[in-house]
Amino acid sequence: PEVKKIAVISGDGIGPEVVAEAEKVLKRTEELFGYSFETEHALFGGIAIDEKGTPLPEETLAVCKNADAVLLGAVGGPKWDSNPKELRPETGLLGIRKALGLFSNLRPAVVFDCLKDASTLKPEVLEGTDLMVVRELTGGIYFGDKFRRQGEHGEEAVDTCVYNVAEVERIVRQAFEIAQKRRKKLASVDKANVLETSRLWREVVIRVAADYPDVELEHVLVDNCAMQLLRRPASFDVIVTENMFGDILSDEAAMLTGSIGMLASASMGEGAFGLYEPVHGSAPDIAGQNLANPIATILSLAMMLRLTFGYADAADAIEAAVAKVLNDGHRTSDIAVDKSKAIGTREMGDLIVAAM
Amino acid sequence: PEVKKIAVISGDGIGPEVVAEAEKVLKRTEELFGYSFETEHALFGGIAIDEKGTPLPEETLAVCKNADAVLLGAVGGPKWDSNPKELRPETGLLGIRKALGLFSNLRPAVVFDCLKDASTLKPEVLEGTDLMVVRELTGGIYFGDKFRRQGEHGEEAVDTCVYNVAEVERIVRQAFEIAQKRRKKLASVDKANVLETSRLWREVVIRVAADYPDVELEHVLVDNCAMQLLRRPASFDVIVTENMFGDILSDEAAMLTGSIGMLASASMGEGAFGLYEPVHGSAPDIAGQNLANPIATILSLAMMLRLTFGYADAADAIEAAVAKVLNDGHRTSDIAVDKSKAIGTREMGDLIVAAM
Ligand SMILES: CC(C)[C@H](C(=O)O)[C@@H](O)C(=O)O
Numbered sequence: 001p002e003v004k005k006i007a008v009i010s011g012d013g014i015g016p017e018v019v020a021e022a023e024k025v026l027k028r029t030e031e032l033f034g035y036s037f038e039t040e041h042a043l044f045g046g047i048a049i050d051e052k053g054t055p056l057p058e059e060t061l062a063v064c065k066n067a068d069a070v071l072l073g074a075v076g077g078p079k080w081d082s083n084p085k086e087l088r089p090e091t092g093l094l095g096i097r098k099a100l101g102l103f104s105n106l107r108p109a110v111v112f113d114c115l116k117d118a119s120t121l122k123p124e125v126l127e128g129t130d131l132m133v134v135r136e137l138t139g140g141i142y143f144g145d146k147f148r149r150q151g152e153h154g155e156e157a158v159d160t161c162v163y164n165v166a167e168v169e170r171i172v173r174q175a176f177e178i179a180q181k182r183r184k185k186l187a188s189v190d191k192a193n194v195l196e197t198s199r200l201w202r203e204v205v206i207r208v209a210a211d212y213p214d215v216e217l218e219h220v221l222v223d224n225c226a227m228q229l230l231r232r233p234a235s236f237d238v239i240v241t242e243n244m245f246g247d248i249l250s251d252e253a254a255m256l257t258g259s260i261g262m263l264a265s266a267s268m269g270e271g272a273f274g275l276y277e278p279v280h281g282s283a284p285d286i287a288g289q290n291l292a293n294p295i296a297t298i299l300s301l302a303m304m305l306r307l308t309f310g311y312a313d314a315a316d317a318i319e320a321a322v323a324k325v326l327n328d329g330h331r332t333s334d335i336a337v338d339k340s341k342a343i344g345t346r347e348m349g350d351l352i353v354a355a356m
Numbered sequence: 357p358e359v360k361k362i363a364v365i366s367g368d369g370i371g372p373e374v375v376a377e378a379e380k381v382l383k384r385t386e387e388l389f390g391y392s393f394e395t396e397h398a399l400f401g402g403i404a405i406d407e408k409g410t411p412l413p414e415e416t417l418a419v420c421k422n423a424d425a426v427l428l429g430a431v432g433g434p435k436w437d438s439n440p441k442e443l444r445p446e447t448g449l450l451g452i453r454k455a456l457g458l459f460s461n462l463r464p465a466v467v468f469d470c471l472k473d474a475s476t477l478k479p480e481v482l483e484g485t486d487l488m489v490v491r492e493l494t495g496g497i498y499f500g501d502k503f504r505r506q507g508e509h510g511e512e513a514v515d516t517c518v519y520n521v522a523e524v525e526r527i528v529r530q531a532f533e534i535a536q537k538r539r540k541k542l543a544s545v546d547k548a549n550v551l552e553t554s555r556l557w558r559e560v561v562i563r564v565a566a567d568y569p570d571v572e573l574e575h576v577l578v579d580n581c582a583m584q585l586l587r588r589p590a591s592f593d594v595i596v597t598e599n600m601f602g603d604i605l606s607d608e609a610a611m612l613t614g615s616i617g618m619l620a621s622a623s624m625g626e627g628a629f630g631l632y633e634p635v636h637g638s639a640p641d642i643a644g645q646n647l648a649n650p651i652a653t654i655l656s657l658a659m660m661l662r663l664t665f666g667y668a669d670a671a672d673a674i675e676a677a678v679a680k681v682l683n684d685g686h687r688t689s690d691i692a693v694d695k696s697k698a699i700g701t702r703e704m705g706d707l708i709v710a711a712m
């Protein structure tokens with residue numbers, strides 16, 4: 001079959017370790033299913049700042065643009081936190097999203113059976129929670145004009161939040177389509193009682209909804225959504241919202257599952273191209289010690305195989321292997337009840353490969 | 357003693373019922389402590405739209421400005437939800453905040469012993485949670501320019517988020533001062549890795565912090581804060597943040613206590629003037645049925661007596677009376693385990709008055 005190109009960005013902290021395990025899984029996928037992948041590594045984030053003087057070097061962008069999908073480990077760390085804006089890993093993250101047109105961030109928040117107790121929520125409240133946050137990723141207050149100026153009352157800072165109809169429509173349609181393939185419920189989150197961008201957002205949602213009559217739609221104000229996620233997490237199916245609200249709510253949703261170390265994410269553009277990365281961060285405190293949990297990255301790879309390449313068989317096999325290894329009681333230390341029995345990053349990767 | 361003037365705004369839904377009980381408590385305070393209050397009622401919100409054609413009539417504003425403090429029940433309801441902007445209760449709320457200069461919203465989130473089990477969080481996680489969100493209330497994206505325009509890609513909507521140094525400084529100083537009187541911990545929440553207003557915010561916080569060396573300060577990114585509130589709610593003391601983030605986080609914090617029907621709030625300006633209101637909404641579905649829980653409004657009155665008037669003895673007496681009535685097992689139906697034994701709004705008010 002056709003050779004698929006994957007840009008691999010290990011990044012900082014535990015990034016290289018967890019990505020290495022996902023690459024083992026990718027290799028096994030080739031052997032088992034006859035698919036063929038070509039990977040190309042590129043520097044990004046803190047390491048790119050150190051080695052190239054910029055978080056998002058031109059070569060890295062070229063490697064990504066030349067690929068069918070991107071696998072990202074994690075970026076950032078205290079080392080670069082007080083750098084000026086152009087020399088910060090986050091700036092690279094925002095830059096790559098914009099440059100690759102990744103307007104849609106998909107963040108499934110599911111509860112892993114073996115991690116039920118890790119949540120701070122009561123198990124009976126969490127029961128059945130399986131939701132997906134669809135976050136707009138290249139618009140809103142993240143990308144609007146930002147500047148300082150002298151105002152009447154001294155120095156002031158300005159951020160601008162802008163959305164146009166087309167930007168809202170493409171993400172909203174995508175969310176409706178995802179909802180159609182799931183439990184057919186969509187919650188659109190806005191602050192239409194205060195913001196003009198939210199009023200535009202809501203108008204578009206209402207218009208587009210006519211094309212998806214089988215999807216049950218509710219409009220939820222962002223403050224109320226922050227509450228309802230806590231009160232009735234299992235009642236949500238797909239949540240679609242703008243960039244800033246999505247940043248906050250997707251993290252809240254991830255945390256309430258108790259499974260944050262295991263959650264995958266995808267950032268999609270037009271067509272099948274996507275960037276896949278674990279929800280967790282770069283965890284510099286445990287980097288390089290074979291302690292990190294590679295499962296979120298491996299599940300991000302499974303998302304890639306499913307969404308970008310349409311290799312559902314391989315994605316299923318990976319997800320089943322992860323489930324089996326967990327069911328067999330294997331745990332990295334972040335999710336182990338008995339830490340003395342915890343296995344390392346590499347051992348977890350090997351077990352998943354073996355279980356495929 | 358001096359006669360203190362209180363503007364009383366019952367508002368919509370259950371507003372009039374819960375405010376009536378707080379007024380009984382106010383009367384009892386006069387009898388017990390010799391204080392003297394003069395109340396003046398005014399129309400606001402949905403009822404003002406119906407009767408005066410605007411959510412915030414001039415007379416109402418005059419009554420508030422002429423008073424030392426305002427007691428507000430609740431405003432809004434589905435009846436007015438599809439009105440044009442100028443004829444919506446929320447517009448009145450934003451208008452009154454701005455007109456009265458109420459730049460600081462204080463939202464204590466505490467766990468009531470009798471409601472421990474009402475939270476969806478595990479009791480051991482919630483244990484000891486007692487935090488206060490200090491939300492900036494008259495700036496940011498709520499009050500910046502908002503408009504529609506034709507852009508390159510069709511119609512677009514714009515919201516502007518603006519903060520000047522003075523606006524940030526006054527709320528941050530207030531938060532530090534509140535923290536000094538509590539457990540001396542302040543979490544300042546921003547999105548300094550993305551927003552210019554947040555970078556200004558953080559600069560001001562760092563500068564002002566030098567004047568409060570006894571307060572332990574942490575900077576928390578808003579997405580991380582949404583997670584940490586779930587993971588370690590008891591570790592927070594005072595949280596200070598800008599308007600939009602405060603809207604979301606204060607509701608999340610309130611919900612996680614499980615006590616949302618019992619929480620009070622204060623919105624303060626320069627000096628001692630303040631507007632006090634329960635955190636819960638107007639609950640139109642149970643309005644007029646003697647079902648509402650008046651405790652949040654009664655505790656809001658206690659906050660007024662303490663913060664605006666400095667009548668700590670009276671505030672203590674009210675809070676102790678509420679605790680006693682709850683300890684004696686009395687419950688309105690929202691907080692009753694056995695609903696058949698629930699008492700009504702008026703009965704709860706009478707019991708609290710009797711317990712003072
Ligand atoms: C690092 C930061 C710029 C980024 C964001 O806010 O989008 C992160 O929080 C995320 O959610 O991917």
Ligand SMILES: CC(C)[C@H](C(=O)O)[C@@H](O)C(=O)O
Binds near residue numbers: 446449450603
């Ligand atoms: C009704 C709405 C405008 C208001 C706000 O967002 O400030 C409310 O949510 C609040 O928190 O008081």
